[in-house]
Amino acid sequence: MPELPEVETVCLALSKILNNSEVSNIEIFRKDLRWTINDNLETDLKxxxxxKPYRRGKYILIPTSKEHILLFHLGMSGTIKILSGEYKVFKHDHVKIKIETEDNNFFTIVYNDPRRFGYVDFFHISKIKNHFLLKKLGVEPLGKDFTIQYLQKKMYNKSKCVKNFLMDQSIIAGIGNIYASEILYEANISPLRTVDKLNKEHLKSIITATKFILKKSINAGGTSIRNHLQPDGNLGYFVQKLKVYGKNKSKCNKCNNVIVLININNRSTYYCSNCQR
DNA sequence: CGGCATCCCTGGGAGC
DNA sequence: TGCTCCCAGGGATGCC
Structure with a gap:
């Protein structure tokens, strides 16, 4: 589930308690995630x-004052919980970190991931440029490098469809299966259209729609955390106002056509074949 | 190399 | 109630 807006929301919540907070304890219950957690996490993070954490694509990066980075990737089913007070370990909790804030409050941060497609890493900041997961990431869709010229360069001589293009993390970092459908609906472009059939106007629409959809969702996430922080501390899931994803068989908001579900690269894809060409 | 299918893993829901 | 099947929001890998 977690795409850029959800990861951004988790980052925002973490940043409220991580501001010169000290790690008082760390426990790892399961190391075999997407990759095996390095032994140095347990020994060196304490x-x-x-x-303050920040986000790169779908990765959460938490710098330490000793020049290290704590990295979280939520994969398909990962969540991060923030709790104050006693915490009883739950099924699929893999990493538990206790922290003490500058003003002497205690929190527990828990990484939970049933499918274990996610990852947790801890490494020296000098390795950040060549980190095997970070080095291949493309531009930030909310950043200034996400331009028509950049897209044109990346699309050159490519034949894949625009939906797969948007989801390619080495081109644009952070868009996943849900927001790819939402963005293309907003931009009125068919997910099946191949990138060599996109003109400058299309690219402009894609950029505008991407920024609009992602920002709107981040705002919704922020609101959701303020108003609906669940008692179990669970973060990363919030009610999203989706217009096409999961809406097959219901009516398009813009015309009277019906939203259809198709399969692209083995991923569910929703669109209006009337509005999106 | 690009593009696509397959696989990693667990759980939830539909259908019988 | 229980079984089977299919599906799930990420992404690496291997094959053609």
């Missing part, structure tokens, strides 16, 4: 001071 007593480190955690600074």
């Amino acid at each position: 007593e480190k001071i955690l600074k």
Whole structure:
């Protein structure tokens, strides 16, 4: 589930408690995630001071004052919980980190991931440029490098369909299966259209729609955390106002056509074949 | 190399 | 109630 807006929302919530907070304890219950968690996480993270987290694509990065980075990737089913007070370990909790804030409050941060497609890593900041997961990431869709020129360059001589293009993390970092459908609906472009059939106007629409949809969802996530922080501390899931994803057989908001569900690269894809060409 | 199918893993819901 | 099948929001890998 977690795409850019959800990861951004988790980052925002974490940043409220991670601002020169000290790691007082760390427990790892299961190391065999998408990759095996490095042994140094357990030994080296203790007593480190955690600074404000930030996001890169779908990755959460938490710098320490000792020049390290704590990295989380939520995969398909990962969540992060933030809790104050006692916490009883739950099924699929893999990593539990206790922290003490600057003003002496205690919190527990829990990484839970049933399918274990996610990952947790801890490494020296000098390795960030060549980190095997981070080095291949493309531009940030909310950043200034996400331009028509950039897209044109990346599309050159490519034949894949625009939906797969948007979801390619080495081109644009952070868009997943849900938001790819939502963005193309907003841009009135068929997910099946191949990128060599996109003109400048299409690219402009894609950029505008991407920024609009992602920002709107981040705002919704922020609101959801303020108003509906669940008692179990669970973050990363919030009610999204989706217009096409999961809406097959219901009516398109813009015309009287019916939203259809198709399969692209083995992923569910929803669109209006009337509005989206 | 690009594009696509397959696989990793667990759980939930539909259908019988 | 229980079984089977299919599906799930990520992404690496291997094959053609």
